[in-house]
């Protein structure tokens with residue numbers, strides 16, 4: 001695996017792959033790689049002839065300076081892991097390479113998708129930072145396919161919107177959230193949690209499971225499902241920043257769980273802000289004979 005730091009070097013390396021008509025896969029990351037990132041790299045390796053992993057901690061998407069300052073950085077380790085997972089190129093540009101003096105352009109997805117949930121907590125500049133850097137990375141590498149995680153569900157939808165609206169010639173592939181053995185969604189920020197905080201962070205997957213369990217038992221009212229998630233978090237000493245039950249493509253809130261919905265949540269554990277999400281299915285409606293036998297039991301008990 002080669003490490004390149006400039007767009008010129010990246011393009012020179014990719015020219016050969018492109019000339020041979022092989023497909024190019026891009027996995028954008030901010031580094032501190034974990035199994036979630038590696039699952040994206042492995043997918044790219046399975047589907048593409050050349051795999052580029054970008055490693056850039058993008059200052060413009062951080063709304064808190066302290067979050068940017070303490071974001072974990074480990075390039076040498078990342079390079080080893082990316083190579084082992086199948087990357088051919090690690091593109092690790094400097095901030096100066098991405099945002100040279102005089103840089104004055106931003107790319108923004110407007111409307112509902114970038115106004116709710118994460119945007120409420122992190123400000124509209126967060127998604128503007130994401131869409132600007134992703135557009136730049138796509139233009140720099142010109143991949144056929146780019147891989148993103150469902151872990152950042154809202155970001156994934158925003159990027160799909162961006163690519164569709166600008167007719168960018170790239171296919172966006174989503175991959176499921178990879179979790180630790182105890183259910184905590186892998187995140188580079190988990191490294192910043194103390195042992196006690198990490199235990200408390202399990203409130204997030206537990207809240208998702210509580211809502212799913214309630215749905216399995218037949219609950220369909222959003223209010224009740226959200227309450228199940230919220231109470232579980234609070235019971236474990238974590239104050240939710242938001243908990244929302246939404247339609248998976250628009251992120252519009254749903255009042256009742258009629259079909260597959262997305263449950264999203266965010267919370268701070270100590271100084272570390274964590275997000276998680278899960279699809280949630282309504283329990284199948286009981287069939288006639290189940291209803292009849294329930295009625296019979298009810299009559300019997302009466």
Ligand code: AMP
Pocket residue numbers: 028029030031035036037039040147148149150151152175176177178179185186187188
């Ligand atoms: P990041 O380095 O946090 O910007 O993430 C880079 C990519 O990895 C994004 O597309 C994330 O959605 C994805 N990702 C982060 N965590 C996970 C995870 N636990 N499982 C799957 N993908 C993830």
